[in-house]
Amino acid sequence: TARNLFLLPGDGIGPEAMGEVRKIIAYMNEAMNAGFVTDEGLVGGSAYDAHGAAISEADMQKALAADAVLFGAVGGPKWDSVPYDVRPEAGLLRLRKDLQLFANLRPAICYPALAAASSLKPELVEGLDILIIRELTGGVYFGEPKEIIDLGNGQKRGIDTQVYDTYEIERIAGVAFEMARTRQNRVCSMEKRNVMKSGVLWNQVVTETHKAKYSDVQLEHMLADAGGMQLVRQPKQFDVIVTDNLFGDMLSDVAAMLTGSLGMLPSASLGAPDGKTGKRKALYEPVHGSAPDIAGKGIANPIAMIASFAMCLRYSFNLVKEADDLEKAIANVLDKGIRTGDIMADGARQVGTVEMGDAILAEFKTL
Amino acid sequence: TARNLFLLPGDGIGPEAMGEVRKIIAYMNEAMNAGFVTDEGLVGGSAYDAHGAAISEADMQKALAADAVLFGAVGGPKWDSVPYDVRPEAGLLRLRKDLQLFANLRPAICYPALAAASSLKPELVEGLDILIIRELTGGVYFGEPKEIIDLGNGQKRGIDTQVYDTYEIERIAGVAFEMARTRQNRVCSMEKRNVMKSGVLWNQVVTETHKAKYSDVQLEHMLADAGGMQLVRQPKQFDVIVTDNLFGDMLSDVAAMLTGSLGMLPSASLGAPDGKTGKRKALYEPVHGSAPDIAGKGIANPIAMIASFAMCLRYSFNLVKEADDLEKAIANVLDKGIRTGDIMADGARQVGTVEMGDAILAEFKTL
Ligand SMILES: CC(C)[C@H](C(=O)O)[C@@H](O)C(=O)O
Ligand SMILES: CC(C)[C@H](C(=O)O)[C@@H](O)C(=O)O
Numbered sequence: 001t002a003r004n005l006f007l008l009p010g011d012g013i014g015p016e017a018m019g020e021v022r023k024i025i026a027y028m029n030e031a032m033n034a035g036f037v038t039d040e041g042l043v044g045g046s047a048y049d050a051h052g053a054a055i056s057e058a059d060m061q062k063a064l065a066a067d068a069v070l071f072g073a074v075g076g077p078k079w080d081s082v083p084y085d086v087r088p089e090a091g092l093l094r095l096r097k098d099l100q101l102f103a104n105l106r107p108a109i110c111y112p113a114l115a116a117a118s119s120l121k122p123e124l125v126e127g128l129d130i131l132i133i134r135e136l137t138g139g140v141y142f143g144e145p146k147e148i149i150d151l152g153n154g155q156k157r158g159i160d161t162q163v164y165d166t167y168e169i170e171r172i173a174g175v176a177f178e179m180a181r182t183r184q185n186r187v188c189s190m191e192k193r194n195v196m197k198s199g200v201l202w203n204q205v206v207t208e209t210h211k212a213k214y215s216d217v218q219l220e221h222m223l224a225d226a227g228g229m230q231l232v233r234q235p236k237q238f239d240v241i242v243t244d245n246l247f248g249d250m251l252s253d254v255a256a257m258l259t260g261s262l263g264m265l266p267s268a269s270l271g272a273p274d275g276k277t278g279k280r281k282a283l284y285e286p287v288h289g290s291a292p293d294i295a296g297k298g299i300a301n302p303i304a305m306i307a308s309f310a311m312c313l314r315y316s317f318n319l320v321k322e323a324d325d326l327e328k329a330i331a332n333v334l335d336k337g338i339r340t341g342d343i344m345a346d347g348a349r350q351v352g353t354v355e356m357g358d359a360i361l362a363e364f365k366t367l
Numbered sequence: 368t369a370r371n372l373f374l375l376p377g378d379g380i381g382p383e384a385m386g387e388v389r390k391i392i393a394y395m396n397e398a399m400n401a402g403f404v405t406d407e408g409l410v411g412g413s414a415y416d417a418h419g420a421a422i423s424e425a426d427m428q429k430a431l432a433a434d435a436v437l438f439g440a441v442g443g444p445k446w447d448s449v450p451y452d453v454r455p456e457a458g459l460l461r462l463r464k465d466l467q468l469f470a471n472l473r474p475a476i477c478y479p480a481l482a483a484a485s486s487l488k489p490e491l492v493e494g495l496d497i498l499i500i501r502e503l504t505g506g507v508y509f510g511e512p513k514e515i516i517d518l519g520n521g522q523k524r525g526i527d528t529q530v531y532d533t534y535e536i537e538r539i540a541g542v543a544f545e546m547a548r549t550r551q552n553r554v555c556s557m558e559k560r561n562v563m564k565s566g567v568l569w570n571q572v573v574t575e576t577h578k579a580k581y582s583d584v585q586l587e588h589m590l591a592d593a594g595g596m597q598l599v600r601q602p603k604q605f606d607v608i609v610t611d612n613l614f615g616d617m618l619s620d621v622a623a624m625l626t627g628s629l630g631m632l633p634s635a636s637l638g639a640p641d642g643k644t645g646k647r648k649a650l651y652e653p654v655h656g657s658a659p660d661i662a663g664k665g666i667a668n669p670i671a672m673i674a675s676f677a678m679c680l681r682y683s684f685n686l687v688k689e690a691d692d693l694e695k696a697i698a699n700v701l702d703k704g705i706r707t708g709d710i711m712a713d714g715a716r717q718v719g720t721v722e723m724g725d726a727i728l729a730e731f732k733t734l
Contacts, residue, residue, distance in 0.1 A: 075561075089561045119600055120486050140507075140529060141562050148564050151532070158568030160529040162507060166522045192616075194442075194456045195508050197515050201525030225616045229624040232599065233486055249559070249592045250617055257596040 003036045003317055006066035008043040008059070008095075011079075011088060012290025013353075014072020016298065017305035020357025021070060024309060027361060028322070039066070043095070044074025044088035044290070054091030063095055068316040069283040070309060071095070073290035088290075096136050099281045101269035102168065103175045104134040104248065105311070106287060108235075108255035111264060113334040114343055118260030124235060130255055131179055132241045134248025135172045136269055138164055139198070141245045164198045164244065169205035171272065176242035177214035186218040186239035190227040190247055199224075202244065224251070231255055256287050263288055263301040263342045264330075266308035268315050282316045284308040298352045301340040303330055306360055329363035370403045370684055373433035375410040375426070375462075378446075378455060379657025380720075381439020383665065384672035387724025388437060391676060394728060395689070406433070410462070411441025411455035411657070421458030430462055431648075435683040437676060438462070438652040443659035459652075463503050466648045468636035469535065470542045471501040471615065472678070473654060475602075475622035478631060480701040481710055485627030487602070497605045497622055498550065500543040501615025503636055505535045506565070508612045531565045531611065536572035538639065543609035544581035553585040553606035557594040557614055569611065591618070598622055623654050630655055630668035630709045631697075633675035635682050649683045651675040665719045668707040670697055673727055696730035 005025070009018035028034035041059035042050050050056075054074075055063075063069050074088035084090075095101070110118065110128035118125045143161030150156055173189070180187045189206045191199035203221055210219045222230065224247040230237060231251065235258050243251060256265050265288070271281035286304030294300055307330060314323035337348040338359050344350050351359065372392070376385035395401035408426035409417050417423075421441075422430075430436050441455035451457075462468070477485065477495035485492045510528030518524055540556070547554045556573045558566035570588055577586045589597065591614045597604060598618065602625050610618060623632050632655070638648035653671030661667055674697060681690035704715040705726050711717050718726065 084567065087561065093562070119488060119491050121488060124486050143526075146564050148568050155533045156568055157533075158529075158531045158563075158565035159510075160563045160565050162525075162527040162529065164525050165518070166524075192613075194454065195460065196525075196527045197513050198525035198527050200451065201515050201523055225620040228595070228617050228621045229629075232621055232624040246559075246613075247617075250595050250614075253592040254595045254599055254621060257599040262596075 001035070003034065004065070004067045005036055005038045006062050006069045007038055007040040008063070008069060008071045009040070010043045010072040010074045010290065011045040011076050012073050012292045012295040013300035014074070014290055016295070016300050016353045017286065017302040018070065018072050020302035020353065020360070021305055021309045023357055023361055024306065024326070024364065027365070031365075032322070043071070043091040045076055045079040047091055048079060048082055048086055048088065052086065054086050054088055055094060060094070060098060063099060067279070068312050069095065069099070070312065071283050071285040072305065073286065073288065075290045076292035076295070093141065095283060096269060097142060099283065100137055100271045101281060101283055102135060102137040102272070103172055103270045104136040105179070105268040105270065106132040106134060106252040106256070107265065108132060108252070108259050109261065109265070110259040111261050111331060111334055113331070114261045114264070116260070116345065117343060118258060120235070120258055125258060125260065128235055128259055130235065130238045130241060131183065132243070132248060132252040132255055133172065133176045133179060134252055135168065135244045138168045139245035162196065162198050162246070164201060166201070166205050169202050170209050173206045173209040173242060174213070175270070176240050177210065177217045180217045180240040184239035185216070186220070188220045188222055188227070188238055188241050190222050190224040190241060190243040190251065192224050194223060198244070206242070227251060228254060231258065252287070261343070263340070264303045264307060266304055266311050268308070268311040270315060280316070282312065284312040298354065299341050300353050301342050302353050302357050303360070306330060306357070325367040326364055328367055329360050332363050333359045368402070370401065371432070371434045372403055372405045373429050373436045374405055374407040375430070375436060375438045376407070377410045377439040377441045377657065378412040378443050379440050379659045379662040380667035381441070381657055383662070383667050383720045384653065384669040385437065385439050387669035387720065387727070388672055388676045390724055390728055391673065391693070391731065394732070399689070410438070410458040412443055412446040414458055415446060415449055415453055415455065419453065421453050421455055422461055427461070427465060430466060434646070435679050436462065436466070436650040437679065438650050439672065440653065440655065440657035442657045443662070460508065462650060463636060464509060466650065467504055467638045468648060468650055469502060469504040469639070470539055470637045471503040472546070472635040472637065473499040473501060473619040473623070474632065475499060475619070475626050476628065476632070477626040478628050478698060478701055480698070481626070481628045481631070483627070483712065484710060485625060487625055491602060492625060492627065495602055495626055497602065498546055498607045499615060499619040499622055500539065500546060500607060500609045501619055502535065502539045502611050505531055506612035529563065529565050529613070531568060533568070533572050536569050537576050540573045540576040540609060541580070542637070543607050544577065544584045547584045547607040551606035552583070553587070555587045555589055555594070555605055555608050557589050557591040557608060557610040557618065559591050561590060565611070573609070594618060595621060598625065619654070628710070630707070631670045631674060633671055633678050635675070635678040637682060647682070649679065651679040665721065666708050667720050668709050669720050669724050670727070673697060673724070692734040693731055695734055696727050699730050700726045
């Protein structure tokens, strides 16, 4: 049966990076009979230019129908002053919300070949392997009211609402505990229960979920500000971190930067398993943004996009061996000293987007 | 005329650290005729134990009447399960709110003698000198509704509200621009305007305030998640950072940890200048917490508390020379290799809280 992929390359370096994934898909179809069927749409600024919306209804339907969505990046100075509702990010937020992708998995891995590129001392990040699980469809990103009110007298009021219900916390905690069992079996939950009621509820529900179903996993609670500190001080103390949408946004970016491998980090956003088929809706996306300053020059690093496809193989299609091999291919190419400009080092060979993609594909073929 | 100080040592290592400030106050009264009059109260867990509240009404009155409040630290495992409204932090939050201390100044300075203690590479933090200006009386810390609702069916809903009005943003931006003028004249404003309406308003009002009154200052805007990344990647790019209450909580902790000098960092929380006297209400507080694990052992580092008193000399009493000297005394003592356990280094002499306080006072007397 066909494996349906919907590709949304987006803006900036998104299309270039996606091009390298397309080659891997083609190879897997030819040589491994993988049966991927791809379709493609527009998102972000490119969708706005074409349709006046950050994603068209037709493309939303295709995203909903696909087995997995591969997403590049959105945004750029060109669209800095488009109306709020149709800004590039709105396309991504709508995909997350309408596909109910509540679980965002962000591995913060330090590739050994890149430890020196971290701003942290190498001994603090060598071998780093954290998985941040960020709640992605709730919290202050989507809570209502969310508005700017004119109060008169030249005064306005900006309002956002942080809301979490028990079931939302329960299900994201469940994902974290399940993931921990496949790793070092440790979860650290982060919130601000000392100032936020949603943090109090978060803490309670995570604690109860742990007690009821996952007491074999080691659970720790940390205030989110202290968590940010500890990430900088001693990142290797963490295995799985679970946190809400906004804290997850901040903390996963800090963690990504720690690794020195920002251009390399993938992410997966997963929905709940379907009651009948057990399948999860899913979107895979590099952590880096659209990098408009280097777009179109053929120099962008496609590794995060390719690593996102590896996550897709693993989580959407259970192609575990293929996912492992693709990740191994990336590591091997780095070990050989092949680098794009963003991760260039003394003695390495600098290549462009296409050459990097070719090198990874060539390596993948040998595994 | 008398200079009225209200001391709230609080819990954990707070009282020990405050003891060292008391010596400096006594010396300044004797030798410099400084005219400090001190009174003292309870806050946090110790107030709860005595009065069943995180701060008593009588102590609140004293805090409101004082020229400045010196605050130690609050909290500890002993009070982990007291009711939400009387938890130790509630005392601090009430002080901030009732004294209308909207401007929290958090310098992130890397003491040269401690650059090696940072988890960042020394060249990235040597000479680091950032001032984070955090809005302290608004945002999600205080917005209503703030509650947990029982929805029935075993479901609860936790709600917090992020609210900012134009005037709140205007006045904190004003503080940031004024401070920048005394430094490198650069302000970076951080919010999440791409997902939060309060962020959209924040961005607009900072931009307008800049245009109307501070166009000589260089202004940059950054998304708060990208800001967290940039703090880790290249912290020295920043001069003054201005941001909201919650982002400020996270970002200032990350910045503090970067310096390797967490036990050393002070903060000042200031109100608006009084219409008649021009005086600002103020509270001075170390960035570190109550550290219950080392409390009562005589080993806590009193430097952050002493440096907070230096900020008090500068901002509440305009004793600029004395503030400079006290800060210089701290730096000199560190240069001499005198260290508490938390900042111990090879070849240094390890001392306790009292010895460290004595060494700084002795140095201060020579300046
Ligand atoms: C683009 C933006 C809306 C998004 C977010 O804030 O979630 C991004 O920062 C991310 O982390 O995926
Ligand atoms: C103790 C707590 C309420 C406080 C805060 O969150 O503001 C602390 O983390 C701080 O940064 O001063």
